[in-house]
Amino acid sequence: xxxxxxxxxxxxxxxxxxxxxxxxxxxxxxxxxxxxxxxxxxxxxxxxxxxxxxxxxxxxxxxxxxxxxxxxxxxxxxxxxxxxxxxxxxxxxxxxx
Numbered sequence: 666x667x668x669x670x671x672x673x674x675x676x677x678x679x680x681x682x683x684x685x686x687x688x689x690x691x692x693x694x695x696x697x698x699x700x701x702x703x704x705x706x707x708x709x710x711x712x713x714x715x716x717x718x719x720x721x722x723x724x725x726x727x728x729x730x731x732x733x734x735x736x737x738x739x740x741x742x743x744x745x746x747x748x749x750x751x752x753x754x755x756x757x758x759x760x761x762x
Contacts, residue, residue: 666713666715666716667716667739668716668717668718668736668737668739668740669739669740669743670716671712671713671716671718672718672740673713674709676698676701676705676706676709677709677712677713679697679698679728680694680697680698680706680709680710680713680719680730681713681718681719681732683697684730684731685732685733686730688730688731689729689730690724690727690728690729690730691706691707691710691721691727691730692727694706694710694730700761710730716736717733717735717736718732718733718734718736718737719731719733719736720733739754
């Protein structure tokens with residue numbers, strides 16, 4: 666699965682948002698998504714890991730997940746083509762019809 670498919674799923678984007686704030690234990694990530702079971706969160710984390718967006722390291726009995734900034738390069742490269750269309754000023758309207 667490529668990074669675009671990986672980030673297309675809303676729960677995976679929530680996980681990425683949480684990891685953007687800092688490394689987190691798997692149990693903490695599971696607790697942050699109360700609508701999902703532990704196996705479902707584990708599957709999402711595996712997909713993010715396989716897409717190169719997160720990495721995991723053992724810490725005793727815990728597994729600590731961290732964002733892999735290098736994994737976001739493909740998304741950044743794609744977005745870069747559109748940045749010139751973004752407003753030059755923060756107070757300018759985001760999009761015009």
